[in-house]
Amino acid sequence: MNFEISESQLMIRQMCKDFADRNIRPKMMEWDEAQTFPAELFHEMGKLGLMGILVPEEYGGAGLGYFEYVDAIVEISKVCGSIGLSMAAHNSLCTGHIMMFGNDEQKKKWLPKLASGEWIGAWGLTEANTGSDALRMQVTARKEGDEWVLNGAKNWITHGISGNVAVVLARTGDLLDSHGISAFVVERGTPGFKAGKKENKLGMRASETAEMIFEECRIPASNLLGNVGEGFIQAMKILDGGRISIAALSLGIAKGAYEASLKYAKEREQFGQPIANFQAIGFKLADMAMQIEASELLINEASDLKNNHKSVTKVSAMAKYYASETCVRVATEGVQIFGGYGYTKDFPVEKYYRDSKLCTIGEGTSEIQKLVISRAVLK
Ligand SMILES: Cc1cc2nc3c(=O)[nH]c(=O)nc-3n(C[C@H](O)[C@H](O)[C@H](O)COP(=O)(O)OP(=O)(O)OC[C@H]3O[C@@H](n4cnc5c(N)ncnc54)[C@H](O)[C@@H]3O)c2cc1C
Incomplete structure (x- = not known):
């Protein structure tokens, strides 16, 4: 792995830092x-x-890789986790799903609007009774x-109200059949598609989280992503990449x-002296610094694998798990200091x-x- 920071990374870091200081802080x-979800x-x-x-x-995007993507999320999340979360969900989940599994016509139709920020994207996997156990979905x-x-x-859908377009996972086959789920694109304004309750959250409060409701919602057959029955496998692949962005969000916070x-x-x-002189405080800072660096190394490894189109399932789960637990520990010690x-x-x-806390x-x-991770190491 090459640890050298590229020109484009330095540029993205500075641009995001300036943007966050001026427009978010x-x-x-x-x-x-x-x-308030600041759509503008x-x-x-x-x-x-x-x-x-x-x-x-x-397709109208920046055409950069995972190192630049991670850096952008880190810089924005250093200032505000909510904005980092929404940016990650838009890029990795909705946009990422269409980019990875859409055909050329679908990519031409939706990606330029999403990449330019004209449209905000949502991604719907979770339901009220099926979170971790997504295969049991009822939609x-x-x-x-x-x-x-x-x-x-x-x-629990990020941009469930403000999203202009959503990728939605729905059952097209038998319950618990991993080939019984398909992925669809649904545009806001389609009859039978409406927003439901907006969650009142502990944190990430400027990132909108809401219910999306479908009642006899008719969409063209051409809005199916990939083939019938491929949705669940697609979603798992999207989450492999998405976890790198939540790890980056954690690192930024x-x-x-x-x-x-x-x-x-x-x-x-x-x-009579700075509290940094007390070993109790110095040791906290030492733990924080070390765990942040370790998180960064795992995220770099996952980014490198992803850039090289290699399997990232184990390492992205490690990066997400370690960085998010670090994030909670560091923020908790921050309050203590x-x-x-x-x-x-x-x-x-x-x-x-x-x-x-959202990050875990x-x-x-x-x-x-x-x-x-345990499935991967026991394989
Ligand atoms: C702010 C926010 C934004 C979100 N955005 C989106 C989004 O855009 N799109 C989307 O689809 N979803 C989204 N989600 C949903 C999120 O992905 C789920 O909340 C998450 O996957 C956990 O599901 P759950 O909340 O139903 O918890 P549950 O699955 O009910 O889990 C409850 C507890 O049980 C544990 N548990 C469950 N199963 C097991 C097991 N097999 N072994 C051990 N422990 C287990 C869990 O770890 C957890 O501690 C969002 C959630 C939040 C809070």
């Missing part, structure tokens, strides 16, 4: 308090190429002539919390603390990552 607490911000991010980082240039699609008819509801804590520890004085001030909204660590849950919980 001043507003993020307001969005967080009100649970994502249109702006699209103009910078951040909504189609991995999409080939011929169905039946074929009628040259149309598919969708029924049921998807829950952890770095943000660590950098704020390091600065504070050098400034805050107790007993800030003491009482860390428990208030005047300092950034309470938000990192609240946002961090979304796109497969830590327990599910351990299942994936």
Whole structure:
């Protein structure tokens, strides 16, 4: 693996840092308090190429690789996890699914709008009663002539209300048959497709999470991605890549919390000296720094595999599991280092603390990552 940072990585890092400082930092607490999803911000991010980082240039994307993609998510998430989460879901899940499994006509139809940020994408796998156990999903699609008819509801969907287009996984065969699920593209405004309840969350509050409801929703047969029965396998492949982006989100939040804590520890004085002088605080910072670097190495390995089209299932699960648990630990220690001030909204660590927890849950919980890793090592 080459650890050298490329020119394009340096450029993306600086661009995202400047963008986040200018357009996200001043507003993020307001969005967080009100649970505002700043759709306009994502249109702006699209103009910078951040909504189609991995999409080939011929479909309107930036045509970059996983190292640049990870760097962009890290820099944005250092400032605000919500924006990092929405960016990751848009790029890896909805856009990624169409890019990986759509035919040329489908790619030409949807990718330019998604990559430019004109449209925001959603991806619906989870349902109220089927999260980790996605194969038991209840949303169905039946074929009628040259149309598919969708029924049921998807829950916990990022951009479930504001998404202009969604990739939806639905049952087209028998319950629990991994070849009984297919993937469809559904555009907002299609009769029978509406948004349901918006979740009121602990963290990631500016990233919209909502229910998507389908009632006799008719879509053209041409909106099927790949072949009938391939949806579940497609979704698992999408999650392999998606987990790298949640690992990057975790790394960004952890770095943000660590950098704020390091600065504070050098400034805050107790007993006549900076609290950084106390070994108890120095050791916390040492653990934080080490775990962040270890997360980064796993993410780099996963990115390298992905760029080289190699199997990434085990390493992306390791990166996601390790980086997300690190993120929660680092954010928790960050609050501890800030003491009482860390428990208030005047300092950034309470938000990192609240946002961090999503990372051990979304796109497969830590327990599910351990299942994936153990299956790979026991094979
Ligand atoms: C903010 C947010 C955004 C999201 N965005 C999306 C999205 O855009 N699209 C989408 O499809 N989904 C999305 N999700 C859903 C997310 O992927 C699920 O929440 C996640 O997969 C876990 O499912 P669950 O919540 O139903 O938990 P459950 O599956 O009910 O799990 C509950 C607990 O049981 C444990 N558990 C379950 N099965 C096992 C097992 N076999 N062995 C050991 N432990 C087990 C879990 O680890 C967990 O601790 C989002 C969720 C959140 C919170």
